[in-house]
Amino acid sequence: MKNSAKFLFQLSILIVIYLIGSFTVKYLHLQIPGNVLGIVILLFLLWSGVIKVEQIEWAAGWLLRHLGFFFIPISVGLMTLGNIVKVNGWILLSILFVSAFIGIIAAGKITQTVIVKSEKEKVKYHDHAL
Incomplete structure (x- = not known):
């Protein structure tokens, strides 16, 4: 039960970031997809340390394994084009x-x-070791 709650919490973090990106694009009328802005927001949050990799690692790994x-x-959808x-x-x-x-x-x-x-x-380390 604890693992399920942890997974759902991590997944909810990713969903919230996606929704923030989508709403931002919608309300600011930006010409990029909301999920792309969400990824940029996630990158910034990871880079700045606001979110640690461990906080989303399990859910992100599951999503990547099932990406296909x-x-x-x-x-x-491409078939219609x-x-x-x-x-x-x-x-x-x-x-x-x-x-x-x-x-x-x-x-x-x-x-x-x-x-x-x-x-x-390696060469530099090897030269100093001698």
């Missing part, structure tokens, strides 16, 4: 390829930077 399930309505995909599909596909390429390049460069920095620290 949440895409089913989106996939079904067949004409748009027929006409503008090449543009969408181009955007997907370019964004994937940028993501792969960025991840590779960051990984290389971390590896080089790690190797330099």
Whole structure:
């Protein structure tokens, strides 16, 4: 029973942050989705230490494990947009390829930077140990 209450409390924190983002977008007439603003708010709250990772970790982990399930309505909705995909599909596909390429390049460069920095620290530590 205690675990259920903890999970529901963590889930309610995430839902409240989502609702704050959605209401803010609605009332300020912002041109971004409310869930995106909610994620930015969550990032700020985590970064500032107002919310600790431990306070949402269990519910967030559960949501991430079941993320594929949440895409089913989106996939079904895309089926109704067949004409748009027929006409503008090449543009969408181009955007997907370019964004994937940028993501792969960025991840590779960051990984290389971390590896080089790690190797330099190992050499520096090894030189000081001798």
